[in-house]
Amino acid sequence: MSLPLAATHPRLSVHLFFPIIVIVLTTCSSAFGQSDTQLDTTVVDDTVSIAAAPVTTLLVEDGKYDDGDSLRLFWVPSIDDQLIDSKVTGYRVYRLVNDGAAEPIVDLLPGVGNYTDKNVELDSSYVYYVATLTESGEYPSIHTESISPQREWINFRRGYLFIIMMIISAAIIFYVETAKRGKKLFVRKIAGLEAIDEAVGRATEMGRPVLFIPGISDMDDVQTLAALTILGRVSRTIADYDSKIFMPVSRSLVMTAARETIKTSYQAAGRPDAYNDDMVNYVTDEQFGYVAAVDGLMVREKPATVFLLGAFFAESLILAETGNSIGAIQIAGTARPAQLPFFIAACDFTLIGEELFAASAYLSGEPRMLGSLKGQDVGKAIAMITILLGVVAVTLSEAWGVGIMTDLHAWLVKVFSSS
Amino acid sequence: MRRTTYIVVAGVVLLFGLSWVLHAVSMSGEADGIERAFMITMAAFLTLAIYSFLYKDNPFYKFAEHLYVGVSAAYWMCQAFWSTIVGNLFPRLSEGLSSYFQQPYQASGWNITYWIPVILGIMLLMRLTEKYGWMSRWPLAMIVGTTAGLNFVRYLRSDFVVQVSSTFMPLLGEDPHRWQGFGAFISNLDLSATGQLAAIVSNWVIFIGVICGIIYFYFSKEHSGAFGRASRLGIWILMITFGASFGYTVMGRISLLVGRITFLFKDWLQIIS
Numbered sequence: 001m002s003l004p005l006a007a008t009h010p011r012l013s014v015h016l017f018f019p020i021i022v023i024v025l026t027t028c029s030s031a032f033g034q035s036d037t038q039l040d041t042t043v044v045d046d047t048v049s050i051a052a053a054p055v056t057t058l059l060v061e062d063g064k065y066d067d068g069d070s071l072r073l074f075w076v077p078s079i080d081d082q083l084i085d086s087k088v089t090g091y092r093v094y095r096l097v098n099d100g101a102a103e104p105i106v107d108l109l110p111g112v113g114n115y116t117d118k119n120v121e122l123d124s125s126y127v128y129y130v131a132t133l134t135e136s137g138e139y140p141s142i143h144t145e146s147i148s149p150q151r152e153w154i155n156f157r158r159g160y161l162f163i164i165m166m167i168i169s170a171a172i173i174f175y176v177e178t179a180k181r182g183k184k185l186f187v188r189k190i191a192g193l194e195a196i197d198e199a200v201g202r203a204t205e206m207g208r209p210v211l212f213i214p215g216i217s218d219m220d221d222v223q224t225l226a227a228l229t230i231l232g233r234v235s236r237t238i239a240d241y242d243s244k245i246f247m248p249v250s251r252s253l254v255m256t257a258a259r260e261t262i263k264t265s266y267q268a269a270g271r272p273d274a275y276n277d278d279m280v281n282y283v284t285d286e287q288f289g290y291v292a293a294v295d296g297l298m299v300r301e302k303p304a305t306v307f308l309l310g311a312f313f314a315e316s317l318i319l320a321e322t323g324n325s326i327g328a329i330q331i332a333g334t335a336r337p338a339q340l341p342f343f344i345a346a347c348d349f350t351l352i353g354e355e356l357f358a359a360s361a362y363l364s365g366e367p368r369m370l371g372s373l374k375g376q377d378v379g380k381a382i383a384m385i386t387i388l389l390g391v392v393a394v395t396l397s398e399a400w401g402v403g404i405m406t407d408l409h410a411w412l413v414k415v416f417s418s419s
Numbered sequence: 420m421r422r423t424t425y426i427v428v429a430g431v432v433l434l435f436g437l438s439w440v441l442h443a444v445s446m447s448g449e450a451d452g453i454e455r456a457f458m459i460t461m462a463a464f465l466t467l468a469i470y471s472f473l474y475k476d477n478p479f480y481k482f483a484e485h486l487y488v489g490v491s492a493a494y495w496m497c498q499a500f501w502s503t504i505v506g507n508l509f510p511r512l513s514e515g516l517s518s519y520f521q522q523p524y525q526a527s528g529w530n531i532t533y534w535i536p537v538i539l540g541i542m543l544l545m546r547l548t549e550k551y552g553w554m555s556r557w558p559l560a561m562i563v564g565t566t567a568g569l570n571f572v573r574y575l576r577s578d579f580v581v582q583v584s585s586t587f588m589p590l591l592g593e594d595p596h597r598w599q600g601f602g603a604f605i606s607n608l609d610l611s612a613t614g615q616l617a618a619i620v621s622n623w624v625i626f627i628g629v630i631c632g633i634i635y636f637y638f639s640k641e642h643s644g645a646f647g648r649a650s651r652l653g654i655w656i657l658m659i660t661f662g663a664s665f666g667y668t669v670m671g672r673i674s675l676l677v678g679r680i681t682f683l684f685k686d687w688l689q690i691i692s
Contacts, residue, residue, distance in 0.1 A: 186640075188639075190638075283488055290488075337664065391626055
């Protein structure tokens with residue numbers, strides 16, 4: 001005996017009977033004078049209307065050790081936020097700034113229980129609430145207390161960084177004081193720096209000027225500062241030899257600082273009358289406009305010596321190649337690894353990275369700068385010992401699971417972490 | 420010589436005019452066809468003028484150079500004035516100045532932090548006078564000192580602390596190639612780039628490279644004996660790195676050249692589509 005089609009296919013039976021039930025109920029509604037709304041609710045209540053509990057325990061706190069630019073929110077997700085058959089589709093965080101209107105600031109996925117608002121200002125007050133999102137609507141939580149972000153003066157998360165900084169600073173101070181007491185501090189020879197006097201002398205003999213290019217960065221770059229320190233020594237030699245220097249720059253502040261540096265050197269050499277502001281001139285801030293002008297100057301003035309010291313970018317090879325083509329002695333130096341290959345290829349001497357900073361101390365011979373250089377060497381020694389310890393610890397920990405080495409590695413990573 | 424110069428200049432002017440006319444004719448249907456034709460011709464002329472420096476210094480290069488420097492210097496000055504002084508400073512200092520420059524006034528009461536840069540800026544300009552020129556040293560000293568102080572912490576983090584912790588590498592491999600003993604290493608020897616041997620060699624190269632590199636930059640000891648050999652190995656590693664970097668960067672520059680040549684052949688000469 002064959003069963004009816006609807007009986008053999010339960011899903012089909014639902015599809016067939018559902019319209020019939022609706023029609024029957026609608027007819028009954030008309031017959032007994034009931035409203036459509038009540039009947040609709042009765043029919044679709046279980047399938048469409050999905051209510052969800054709001055989030056609870058909503059808390060807001062000021063971001064720790066920040067500049068007063070973050071507030072952190074925490075909450076317990078809705079009890080209807082489940083992994084399977086969840087009614088919750090997400091959460092929407094609302095914010096009221098200075099008791100103004102509520103505005104949504106972010107939509108989050110289900111399961112999320114925290115959010116950090118990084119778009120806050122110091123002098124404003126903020127109130128938050130979190131709405132639980134479902135297919136049928138939003139279910140807001142209670143509002144938080146009003147809170148204003150606070151700025152902390154000390155970031156205690158960087159305690160280890162502070163200790164490392166203090167150790168290196170103490171080493172620098174120790175060596176500076178040692179040098180001041182007259183003890184001779186040894187610094188190894190740096191190739192290229194010995195050639196400075198020779199290069200300036202060559203320019204003097206040939207009757208040609210010296211060109212000094214301090215890179216294209218502003219005074220907020222330590223490479224520019226190092227270049228200007230070397231400029232002091234170079235311009236002193238130039239003043240002694242009665243040679244000429246010209247220095248096109250791409251930053252107005254560098255122009256001012258360079259003029260001061262050269263002026264001081266000329267005064268120290270006892271030749272203040274030989275100084276002229278036109279030795280340093282501003283060209284343009286535009287990178288390749290500056291390069292075009294310096295290249296033109298090189299081929300027209302034909303300097304015997306070119307110094308390329310400071311922060312260089314894509315223009316490094318263009319400048320170094322032009323200097324090479326006019327037969328100038330070139331002494332270059334930068335701490336930008338991407339540009340060093342070009343200087344090494346096209347210049348006679350190149351100060352690689354740290355050597356640029358060491359050069360100023362080496363050239364000046366001043367106790368303060370030599371002490372600073374020796375103090376930095378203490379930092380390098382610490383780095384080498386720490387790397388050795390860390391590598392041994394992680395190797396023994398990974399290969400043989402030595403517990404104490406695992407702890408040592410974890411501690412070293414914590415101390416030398418980026419935060 | 421002068422006659423040759425005149426002939427070359429006349430020839431270039433003639434070519435410029437011809438290019439402009441031909442482009443204008445080809446763009447005759449467009450609203451700003453004549454202007455666009457001029458701009459394309461000018462861009463091509465300036466590109467070729469700059470490239471002419473490869474031959475030798477010449478009046479066309481000088482023209483392009485001076486135009487570039489003049490326009491860019493003026494542009495940066497205007498940019499600094501309108502964005503920094505008019506855009507940032509005046510709206511915080513004065514309602515009158517803000518309305519004069521048609522900027523929205525940001526009333527926040529009297530705040531000394533806005534006046535400090537004003538005073539320092541004026542002090543910097545004092546160097547234009549003979550008598551008060553010494554005042555310009557103060558803001559400069561502040562810039563240099565602040566820069567050194569801020570960068571000390573920044574570089575200590577990025578160039579020291581992070582570099583040290585990044586070098587903590589297991590010399591006998593790590594997951595998924597954890598060291599299981601020499602026998603297991605030999606029996607599972609894999610020469611591919613993702614194998615254990617490659618991982619071990621890579622970690623050793625980084626470890627030795629970093630230590631020898633630091634030794635090269637150690638200035639307090641004479642580079643002789645074992646220390647000197649380690650230093651020489653360090654500079655070798657640096658040079659190999661620079662060689663790779665050189666090739667990589669040159670490839671990038673070639674792509675810039677291709678971009679310019681594409682402009683000349685496509686937009687200007689319209690030889691390629």
